[in-house]
Amino acid sequence: MAEEDLRQKRLNKIERLREAGCNPYPERFERTHRLNEACQLEEGTEGVRIAGRLTAFRPFGKLSFGRLQDIHGSMQIAFQRDLIGTETYQLIKKTIDIGDFIGVEGEVFRTKTGELTIRVAHHEFLGKSLRPLPEKWHGLQDRETIYRQRYLDLIASPESRERFLLRTQVIQTLRRYLDEHGFQEVDTPILCNKATGALARPFKTHHNALNMEVFLRIAPETYLKRLIVAGYDRVYEMARCFRNEGMDPSHLQDFTMLEYYAAYWNYEDNMRFTEELFRFMLETCLGSLQIEIAGETIDFSKKWKRVSLREGLLEETGIDVDECPDADALRERISAAGIEIEKAGTLGRGALIDSLYKKTVRKKLIQPTFLVQHPIDLSPLARRSDKDTNLTDRFQLVVAGWEIVNAYSELVDPIDQRNRLEEQAALRAAGDDEAMELDEDYLLAMEHGMPPISGWGMGIDRIVTLLTGQDNLRDVVPFPLLKNL
RNA sequence: GGGGGCGUAGCUCAGGGGUAGAGCAACGGCCUUUUAAGCCGCAGGUCGGAGGUUCAAAUCCUCCCGCCCUCACCA
Numbered sequence: 117m118a119e120e121d122l123r124q125k126r127l128n129k130i131e132r133l134r135e136a137g138c139n140p141y142p143e144r145f146e147r148t149h150r151l152n153e154a155c156q157l158e159e160g161t162e163g164v165r166i167a168g169r170l171t172a173f174r175p176f177g178k179l180s181f182g183r184l185q186d187i188h189g190s191m192q193i194a195f196q197r198d199l200i201g202t203e204t205y206q207l208i209k210k211t212i213d214i215g216d217f218i219g220v221e222g223e224v225f226r227t228k229t230g231e232l233t234i235r236v237a238h239h240e241f242l243g244k245s246l247r248p249l250p251e252k253w254h255g256l257q258d259r260e261t262i263y264r265q266r267y268l269d270l271i272a273s274p275e276s277r278e279r280f281l282l283r284t285q286v287i288q289t290l291r292r293y294l295d296e297h298g299f300q301e302v303d304t305p306i307l308c309n310k311a312t313g314a315l316a317r318p319f320k321t322h323h324n325a326l327n328m329e330v331f332l333r334i335a336p337e338t339y340l341k342r343l344i345v346a347g348y349d350r351v352y353e354m355a356r357c358f359r360n361e362g363m364d365p366s367h368l369q370d371f372t373m374l375e376y377y378a379a380y381w382n383y384e385d386n387m388r389f390t391e392e393l394f395r396f397m398l399e400t401c402l403g404s405l406q407i408e409i410a411g412e413t414i415d416f417s418k419k420w421k422r423v424s425l426r427e428g429l430l431e432e433t434g435i436d437v438d439e440c441p442d443a444d445a446l447r448e449r450i451s452a453a454g455i456e457i458e459k460a461g462t463l464g465r466g467a468l469i470d471s472l473y474k475k476t477v478r479k480k481l482i483q484p485t486f487l488v489q490h491p492i493d494l495s496p497l498a499r500r501s502d503k504d505t506n507l508t509d510r511f512q513l514v515v516a517g518w519e520i521v522n523a524y525s526e527l528v529d530p531i532d533q534r535n536r537l538e539e540q541a542a543l544r545a546a547g548d549d550e551a552m553e554l555d556e557d558y559l560l561a562m563e564h565g566m567p568p569i570s571g572w573g574m575g576i577d578r579i580v581t582l583l584t585g586q587d588n589l590r591d592v593v594p595f596p597l598l599k600n601l
Numbered sequence: 602g603g604g605g606g607c608g609u610a611g612c613u614c615a616g617g618g619g620u621a622g623a624g625c626a627a628c629g630g631c632c633u634u635u636u637a638a639g640c641c642g643c644a645g646g647u648c649g650g651a652g653g654u655u656c657a658a659a660u661c662c663u664c665c666c667g668c669c670c671u672c673a674c675c676a
Contacts, residue, residue: 118610118611118627118644118645118646119610119611119645121627121628121644121645122611122626122627122628122645123611125627125628126627172635172636172637174634174635174636174638175632175635176631176632176633176634176635176638177631177632177633178632178633179632179633179634179635180633180635181634181635181636181638183636192635192636194633194634194635196633197633198633213626213627214626227634227635227636228634228635229634229635229636231634231635231636233634247611248611248612248626248627249611249612249626250611250612250613250625250626251611251612251613251624251625251626252612252625252626252637253613253625253637254612254613254614254624254625255612255613256612256613257612257613257614258608258612258613258668259668259669260608260667260668260669261612261668263668264668268612272612314676315675315676316675316676317675334676335676359675359676361674361675361676362673362674362675363675364671364674364675365670366676367675367676373676458673458674459674474675512676519676522676550675550676573676575676588669598667598668599666599667599668601666601667
């Protein structure tokens with residue numbers, strides 16, 4: 117009721133403004149500067165017109181200070197009774213509220229405390245608010261409100277503004293780097309017939325006009341590779357993807373993945389490119405190759421470690437997967453080592469290796485590490501290694517125990533691909549609903565011929581989470597999905 | 602889905618069986634240099650919801666809703 121009371125008082129102010137001939141919701145306002153530009157101006161500059169949300173108001177009898185703010189910056193404004201007249205001054209004091217959008221025109225001056233300020237000659241209400249803002253120095257603390265009403269968090273928290281601006285900058289920087297290295301940005305379908313390109317459960321929906329079941333993509337991979345068939349030699353997509361799996365601090369169902377594909381590269385070329393790309397991104401966005409995460413300095417400047425899945429497991433668990441030629445042998449070794457893996461009995465050898473890795477090795481990989489050479493049955497779209505046909509030429513970049521990048525030399529042999537997808541289809545038929553579907557349309561494209569390719573995918577939300585020192589993806593996604601109230 | 606924590610004024614938080622509290626914001630005043638402005642005054646609550654125990658419940662119990670953490674599931 118108190119809030120409703122407050123709202124009513126503000127509605128009354130709107131009426132009062134209308135009676136005084138002021139439109140509380142005008143059509144436009146001509147600015148001469150943005151706030152972050154205006155606060156760089158010379159003292160004495162006249163006719164400066166700025167606009168923003170009023171986030172503070174400190175009235176005195178004949179002089180009032182306010183602050184206009186937007187995502188990029190803020191600037192102080194001052195209303196002087198003797199300049200704008202008693203009537204106007206009183207109307208402002210009676211009708212203005214913290215939270216209102218205001219436009220002002222005036223001269224830049226310096227206050228006694230030395231702050232550049234606009235001395236308001238004219239002002240306009242640009243958007244009256246009806247609701248109060250969060251409290252001014254603790255800001256918004258309630259996680260639920262932060263997520264449900266992110267706009268309040270962004271208004272109240274400079275850290276949050278910085279974090280989301282950095283997200284944008286990271287994405288821009290990645291685009292720029294790829295653009296400058298001959299990649300074409302493309303868009304491929306989000307709604308599609310088959311959910312492929314990764315091992316994950318998709319979201320299903322229904323297409324009314326075509327009366328068919330469609331899926332939200334889990335990865336853009338097979339479409340991007342079709343474009344390589346078409347003659348593109350380097351493509352990328354900033355791809356929103358959807359996976360109908362569990363939700364936790366490092367998994368969201370709706371997330372952003374950057375994928376690129378480069379013809380004529382292998383995964384070694386791709387690792388080199390990845391290091392250069394990261395160096396550029398970190399220097400551009402952070403000005404440093406070292407970042408602090410949970411009290412640890414992560415150093416991207418040194419040569420990144422390379423660890424094969426086999427080496428990592430051997431070191432951490434003492435288990436040599438090469439000595440376990442099949443799932444049964446490996447299962448025995450795992451239980452002999454006293455390690456428990458859920459549903460171990462139902463997993464194949466590759467899946468066991470993967471579970472074992474996630475359970476023991478991954479969280480120990482703090483410094484940037486290329487984890488290489490994954491079992492072939494976990495990588496149905498990756499090229500079989502020439503050196504060991506049970507392995508793929510694949511790498512993941514792991515930082516702070518989080519998988520950030522996944523990449524490989526792509527499988528371009530249509531016959532091998534068909535066999536591998538048939539194996540997946542068999543798993544699927546046996547009840548594994550994350551196994552990949554046989555995708556004839558993709559095989560048809562492959563059979564028209566593909567060059568050597570190396571592809572790459574990075575979780576944008578994850579890298580931004582790390583770079584901003586957060587530990588939950590939701591803190592770098594403006595509006596994470598929550599339950600209905 | 603299991604386990605744990607949390608939910609009190611618009612916001613930030615106290616209070617943990619005995620009359621519902623503070624600061625900020627709001628509202629009425631004073632104030633020409635504030636920036637967490639200051640001072641005086643005033644108002645604001647179905648204590649997440651529904652049951653129960655009790656002479657008495659924000660407080661104890663049960664269920665439900667929401668959020669967070671964790672485990673499980675999972676690129």
